[in-house]
Amino acid sequence: MQFDAFMTEIHQLLPSERIISDEFRRFAYSTDASFYRMLPRLVVLADTESEISDLLVLARRFQVPMTFRAAGTSLSGQAVSDSVLLMLTDNWSRLRIEPLGELIHLQPGVIGAAANKALGLYGRKIGPDPASIQACKVGGIVANNASGMCCGTRHNSYHTLQGLRLILPDGALLDTRDDDSVARFRISHAELLAGIDQLRKQLSANDALVARVRHKYRLKNTTGYGLNALLDYSDPIDILAHLMVGSEGTLGFIAEVSLVTVEDYAHRASAMVAFASLPHCAEAVALLKTVAVDAVELLDARSLRAVQHMPGLPAFSHNFPEKGGVLLIDVRGADLAALQRNIAQVEEALASVAVLDSTGFSTDQHLIDGYWQIRKGTFPAVGAMRAIGTTVIIEDVAFPIERLAEGVDRLQQLLDRFNYAEAIIFGHALEGNLHFVFTQAFDQPEEIARYRDFMAEVAHMVAVDLGGSLKAEHGTGRNMAPFVELEWGEDAFGLMKQIKALLDPSTILNPGVIINDDPNAHIQHLKTMPQADELIDGCIECGFCEPVCPSKGLSLTPRQRIAVYREMARKERAKEPVSAQWEAQFAHLAVATCAATGLCEERCPVGINTGSLVLKIRAKNNQPYRWLAQLLARHYAALAGWTRAGLMLATGAQRLLGAQRLEDWSSSLRRWTGQRTPLWLTTTPGRAKPIYARNERADPGASDTVVYWASCVSQSMGKSVADDRQAIPTAVRSVLKKAQLHVVYPQPTRGLCCGQPFHAKGHEAIAERMMNEVLDALWQVSSGGRYPVLSDTSPCSLQLRAQASKRGIHLYDSSEFIDKFLLNRLHINPVADKVAVHVTCSAQKQGLENSVKRVANRLTPNWVQPNGIACCGFAGDKGFTQPELNASALKTLAPQVSQCSFGVSTSRTCEIGLSKHSGLTYYSLFEVLDKQSKIFPKLTSES
Template sequence: MAMHGNQATAEQTVATGRNLFNQSATNAAAIAAFARDISPQLPAGALNTNPLDLIAKSHDASFYQLIPQLILRIDNLEQLQQVLTAAQRYQVGLTFRAAGTSLSGQTLTDQVLVQLGNGFCYSQIEQDGLLIRCGPMVRGGDANSLLKPYGRMIAPVPASLASATIGGICANNASGMNALDTYQVLHAIKLVLADGTVLDSADPISVAEFRQHKAELLADLSAVAATLRSDTELSSRIRRKYQLKNTTGYGLRALLDFDDPLQMLCHLLIGSEGTLGFIAEVTQRTIALDPCSASAFLLFQDLQQAGLAVQALSELGRQVVGACELLDDNALTAVRHQVGVPPIVAGLEAGVTALLVQTGAETPDSLARQIALIEQTIAPMKDPRSLAFSTDALVCQQYWNVRKGVFPAVGATRAAGTTALIEDVCYPVARLTEALAALRTLLNQHGYADAVIYGHALDGNMHFIFAQGFTTEADKHRYQQLIDAVVCHVVDGFDGSLKAEHGTGRNMAPFVRREWGDKAYAAMRRIKQLLDPNGIFNPGVLLNDDPLVHLKQLKPLPISNPLIDACIECGFCERVCPSRNLTMTPRQRIVANRHLATLDAEGKAKLSADLLQHHDYQAVQTCAACGLCATQCPVGINTGDLTRQSRSLAQPEGKVSQALAAHFATVTTIAGMGLTLGHATARIVGAGRLQRLTQRLHPYGSPVWLSTMPTSAGALAFADEQNDVDFIYLPSCVSRVMGPQTDNPDPRNLTEVVRALADKAGLRFSYPAALTSQCCGLPFQSKGQFHASAAKSAEVLEVLWQQSQQGQRPVLVDTSPCAHKLLEDAAKDPRYAQLQLLEPASFALQYLLPRLQVTPTAHSIALHQTCSSRRMQADGAQLQLAMLLSRNVVVPQDIHCCGFAGDKGFQLPELNAAALAPLQSQVSSCQGGYSTSRTCEIGLSAHSGLIYQSLLQLLDQQSSAEPLR
C-alpha cells in the first residue's frame, strides 16, 4: 500500500524532482529546507512527495505540464500563514490549486503546489439570497444550488461552472455568456498578502487595523493610481479596453474605478490568478433568475450575415437579449451527429452559421414582447429554416445541447496524441463581422481550416478550437506562427483583448505588454512589486519576461490506451469521484497512465518501476470504478473501464472465477454463513472490539468488520405461482445474503418488505427460475473478470426474458447497481429491447403508488442516491418517491458515490470513509437514512450515525392498502 504524507524527507523531494523526472528542479535546495521547516507545523499527511502524485498533479486543463517538487495541503488561514512565513524565509514559490479547470496554465508549478482542503469549503446565504459568502473551495454549481430556492444565482456563468470553484472563478475573473464577472458584483473579500497579513473588507476592525499597519502599501497604490489618472490618454484607453471583456494582465480599472486604495486592492485581487495574494473568502451580490425565458436556434447563410445579426441584436440591450451564442459551420459540423442535437443541423450546407439566442422576463407578456422585437430585428437576415423561440424546457435544452456539445465534439474527434486547444479573444461588437472574417482567413492561412469558431457573440467574445500536436518542432513552430498572427490580428487590427475570460496564465503572459503598452505594463509590474516583492505567489504566471514561455513545458499527450486517449484533462470528472480526497481522481489516473506509457515508450523501465510501486494502490485499488466520471466527462470517458482492465491484466481470469460463477449458489450460502459467524464472534468479544481488531489487522490484508454489518438474510419471502403474476421480482444476491443490521427495529429482509408491499397493492410476483444461482455479474465485472460477468448476466437476462413473457411483465430489480448492470447488458442485445427492468423507485412510482395510500412522515430523512442510480438517471425518480414519503428530504451535498463499491468497504474502508466524510454533519437532523443499495447502506450507516435501509422499507412504513378514513 502506498503511503502519503510526511514520511518522505525533504531530500527525497529534491531527488524526486531531479532524478525521477529527469529534469533540473527549480530552487531545489531551498524547497528541501522549506519542507524540513514547515513539516512539524502542519498536520500529518499535509506534505506529499509521493512521486506518482507529483506526476498526477503536474497537469491541469491547459496544455502545459510543470511537475511540482512538493505538494502541500492546507485547511485554514493559520496553516496558510505558517506556509507563507516559511516560503518567504526560503524564497520558495507557491501556486494554489482548487479545481484545476483553468485553461491557460494558471495552476501549475515546478516548485510548491498548495492544494486547498475542505476547510475552505463553506458558504452562507445572506440578505435573503441577495448576497452569498463563500470559501474558495465552494463549487460554482453548488453555490447556485443553494441560491435556487431564493430565485437567485451567482453572476459569473463559465462553462466549467459545475466544476470550477469560487476561488478559481474569482482568481481568473471568469465570466460567461452573460458578460458578468466577479469584479462587477464583489461585495466583500477576505484576502491574505504575501507576508501573511489578513484583510477582511467586511469587518470594520480588520479594515481599521489594515489601514494602520499597511498605510505605506495603500499610499503606494494610490500613487500608482494617480500616475494612471494623470495620463489622460492612458486612463481613457484603460476605460475603453474594459468596455470589452478583458482578463489580460492585472485589472487596472480598479485603480480608476475607486478612490479608496483599500477598495483598489480588493478588486485587484480579482483576476490576479493567485499572483498578488490569496483569496480566502468572497461575498458577492447575486442576480435574479428569470421567471420566464425562451430560446431560439437561428440560422444564417454565412458568418457575415450572422455577424450583422449580432450587431443588430446588441443594440436591443441586455434587458431584451440575455444571451447570443454564435456557432460557425465547422462547429455545427462537429456536433451534427451528437445525441440531442436538433435534426436540422445534420443537413446544413457549408457556411451556414447559427445564433443561439435566449431572452428572459418577469412575465409571459413581457417575454412575448421581447421575442417579437428580436424576431423583427433579425427577420431580414435569418435563414427560413431557423428554429423558432420556445418556452418549452426540453426544446430549449435541445437547442443548448448544440452549444454545450461543441468543445466535447472537437475533443472527441481530434487525432490521438493531440490536444484540443481553445483560444479566447474579444473584439468590439461594432466590428464583429469584419473580425470574424479576418479570423477565419488567418486560421485558414496557417493550416487550421478545420478550426471551430464559436462563443459569446453579444460581447464580441469568441473562442476558437483546434487540434494541436506538440511532438515535433514543426508542430511547435506552426503553433508559434499562429499565436504571433493572432496577437497582431487582435491587438493591431481591432484593439481587442487577447484573453476575454480564460485568464492570462502562461499562454498570453509574453503578450501582456504588447496588448497594453509600456506605461500600463509598468503599472502592472509596480503592483506586483508592491504586493509580492519576493515573487512568492504563482511565479511565471500572468507576468513573465520570457518571450517564449508559452512554447515551453508543453504537455505531452501520448497515445496510451484507447479507453482514455480522447481525454482532454479538463477535470470536470473530479468533483464526483469518491477517491478525490484519498488518492487520485479520474483525470489524475489518466495522467499517470499516460506518463507510464511515455516512460515505457522511451525505454525508461527503472523510472516506470519506481512509479508502478505506488500505482496499484493509488490508481487501481482505490478506484471505486463507479463510472460517475463518465456522466461529467465532455467526451464520455469512464475511467472505471481503465481500472477494470488493469485489474483483469493483473489477475487474468482462470478456473477460480469460472468455478465461482458456476457454483454461485454455494458462494452466497457461504457468505450468509460468514455473516452469522461474524455476528456470533461480535456477541462474544463485542462488536466495537471486533471492528478495532480487524482494523489493526487490515494493513496485513484482513477485511474490516463494521459495527453496521448486516445480519444474514435468512429465508426468502414466499412467491406466487409462476403462471399468474403481475411482475417478476429479482432479489439481488446481496438482498438474498444480507438482512438488516442488528439494531434495526425492522427485522425483515428486503424480500419480505417487497412481499408486504405487493400484498397491500394487490399484486402477485414470482422469482426467476434457479434464483439462488442467478447474478447480474457485477461482482465479477468490478474485478475485471469479464467473461464470468458476461456469462452470469446473459444467464439471468434470458431467464427474465422468458418468465416475463418477452417483456410483457415488468421486472423489479431491488438494488440499483444490479438494475444498472442488467440494463447496460440488455441494451447490447436487441432481443431484450422490450424487457422492462426497473430499479426500486421507478417500479414503486409506476406500479405500487397508484394502488397505495401514502401518508408522508413528518420526520426528516436522508436520501443517498447511488452512483448507479445517477448513471441510469433514476435519481429523479428516487427523489420524487422520497418527497412523497417525507415532508423533509435531505440529499447531502458533495456526496455522489459512497465509495463502498461492492466489497471495497471491507477491503479498503478508507475509501468509504473519505467519500462520506461530509455526510454526518449534513444528516444530523434526520431520523433515518434511505437508499437503493444494500452494500452502500452498510457504509452510510457506519459514517452517519443513522440506520440506512431500502427506500422500499420507508414506502412500506408510510403506506396502506385502504384509503385513510
C-alpha cells in the same frame, strides 16, 4: 532559493501527510486543464488561513516560489508550478448566504455549481457562469475573473464583488468587509496603500491611457491586471480588493469572497436562428444588444458540422451554407408576461435582418436543454475526434461588436492558412467574445513552431488590428503572458509591472504568470498527450470528473489516474524504467482505491469512464485467479449459502462480544496485516432468508402480473444487530401484495447473479455469462418480455439494463418501479420527519435521479440530499476491503444529516457504509414504503 531550509521549516509547520514530496503524487497532482506540464518540487495541502500565512512568510524568507491551486480547471497555465504547488483541502468549502439571498460569502474551495444550488432556494445565482461551473471553484472563478455565457461584463466577479479576505505575500491578513481589519491594515501597510494611490494618480494623469483602459474594459478582458480598478475606485483598499480579481494568484491568496448575487429567472425560452453569412449574424447581434436577452451564442458552420451526431439539432443545420452561422438566443423573464414581452422584443429586432431559418422560441425545457447541450457539445466534439497524441486547445478572444464579423472571418482565414482544418469558432456573441478550438501536437519541433507562428499572428490581428482582447474570460496565464504588452502598450504594461512589484516584491507568487518577459514562455513546458489506452486516449484532462469521484480526497481522481497512466505508458515506449515506487503507488492509489463505478463518465465532456480502465487493469492483475472466479461462479448458489452462514455466525459473535468491539479488533488486525484483511463494520448485516418460490409460468393473458428478481445481495443480507431493518425481499413482497399484484419469480430463485461482483474484479467473461443466465430466466418468466421485471438493487439493475433492453425485457430499478407502478396503487401515509436521501451512482447512471426524488416526495416530503456526495465509495465490497475509501467519500455526511431521523437508498451494500458514517439507519425505499402504505381503498372495493 533556499529550498532545503524551506523544507526543514515546513515540516515543523504541517503534518507530514499534507506535505507531498514523492515524484508519483507530485506528477499526479500537477496536472490541470491547460496544455502545460510542470513538475512541482513539492505539493502542500493547506487547511487554514494561518497555515497559508505562515507558508507565505516562509516562502518569502527563503525565496521559494509558490502557486495556488483550487480545482485546476483553468486553461492557460495559471495553476502549474515547478516549485511549490499549494492546494486546498476540503476545509475551504464553506459558504454563508445573507437572509434575502442577495449576498453570498464563499470560501475559495466552494464549487460554483454548489453556490448556485444553495442560492436556488432564493431564486438567485452568482453572476459568473463559466462552462466549467460544475467543477471549477470560487477561488479560481474570482482569481481568473471568469465569466461565461450569460454574465457578460456586468455580472462578472469584478462587478459583483462586495468584499474579500486576502492574505498578502508578507503573510498579512486583510478583510475588506471588517472595519477593524481595514483600520489595522491602514496603519501596518500605509506604505503599500500609498503606493497604490500613487499608481491611481499616475494613471489618471495620462488621458490617453485612461481612454485606452476605458475602451479595453468595455470588452470582456482578462488580459493582464485589472487596471480599471485604478479608475473605478479612489480608496486604495477598494482598489486592492478589485486588483485581486483576475490576478491569478500572483498578488495574494483570496481566503473568502463576498459576491452580490443576481436574479435567476425561472421562466425561459430559447431559439436557434440561422443566417446565411457571419456578417448577418453580427448585424443581428448588434441589434440584440439593445433588447432584453439573457444570452446570445454564435456557432459557425464548422461548429454545426462537429455536432451533427447530437440529438435535437434543427433540420436546417444539415444543409447549411459554408459561410453561415447560427445564433442561439436565450430569453428569460420574472413571469410569463415578462418573458413574452422580451420574446416580442427579440423577434421585432430580428425582423430587420436577413434570417435564413429559425426554430422559433420554445419554452419546452427538454428542447431548451437540447439546444444548450448542442452548444456545450462543440468543444468536446473536437476533443473527441482529435488525433491520438494531440491536445485540444481552446483560445478565447473578444472583438468590439462592430468588428465581430471581420474578426470571425479573419480567424477562419488564419486557421485555414495554418492547416487547422478541424477548428471551430463559437462564443458569447453578445459580448463579441469568441472561442476557437483546434487540436495541436507538441511532440515535434515543427508542430511547436506552427503553434508559435499561428499565435503570433492571432495576437497581432486581435489586439493590434481589431482593438480586441486576447483573453476575454480564461485569464492570461502562461499562454498569453508574452503578449500582454503587445495588447496593452508600454505605459499600461509598465503600470502592471509596478503593481506586481508593489504587492509581491520578492516575486514568489506564481512567477511567469501574467508578467513574463520571455517571448517564448507560451511554448515552454508544453504537455504531451501520449497514446496510452483507447479507453482514455480521448481525455483532455479538464477535471470535470473530479467533483463526483469518491476517492478525490483519499488517493487520486480520474484525471490524475489518467495522467500517471499516460506517463507510465510514455516511459515504457521510450524504454525508460518505471520505478518500483511508481508501480506500487499506482497499484494502490490508482487501482485499489478506485470505486470503478464510472460516475466520472457522466461528467466527462468526451464520455470517458476511467473505471473501465481500472477494470481492465484489474482483469490483467487478477488473471492468475481466474480459475477461482470460475469455480465460485459455477457454484454460486453454494457461495451465497456460505455467505449467509458467515453473516449468521458473525451476528452471533457481534451479540456475544459487542459489535463495536468486533469492529475494533478487525481494525487492529487490518493494521497488523498491512491493510490486507477486511474491516468488519458494526453496520454489517446479518443473514437473510432467501426466497423460496414455486416454479410458476404466468398466463400470457393475465393482467396485474409482475416479475420480481431479488438480487443475491438482498437475499443474503438482513438486519444488523444495530438496526430494525427487515430483509428487502420481505418488504418488496409485502408491498406487492398490498398493491394486489400477482408476482412470479425467475427460477431458480437462488443462485442467480447478474455478475456484478465478478465484473468489479475484472472477470468480464464470467460476469457476462452470469448476466445472460439471469436474462434467460427473466425472458422466460416474463412471457417473452410481456410483464415488467422489478430489480430491487440499483447496481444489479445497471449491470442488466442495457442487455435486458436489447432483449425486449422491461426491467425496472426499485425507484422507477415504485414511481411507475405502485404510487397510484397504494394509500401512502408520508413520513413527517426529515429524511436523508442518497441517490446511488448506479441510479444516477441509469438516469433515475428524478425518479428517486419523485418517490421521496410521496414517501418522505421533508427530505434532504447531502451536498458534495455523488458516490458513497462502498462499491460492492470496497467498504470492507478499502474502508478508507468509503470513510473519505462520506466524511461530510454526518453533519449534513444530523437533523434527520433516518436515510433511504436503493443499494443494500451502499446502505452499510451510509449507516456507518452517518449515525443513522439507512433503509431501502421498499422498506419505507412497506411501513407507510396500506391497500388502496378503491382497489379493495373493486376486488
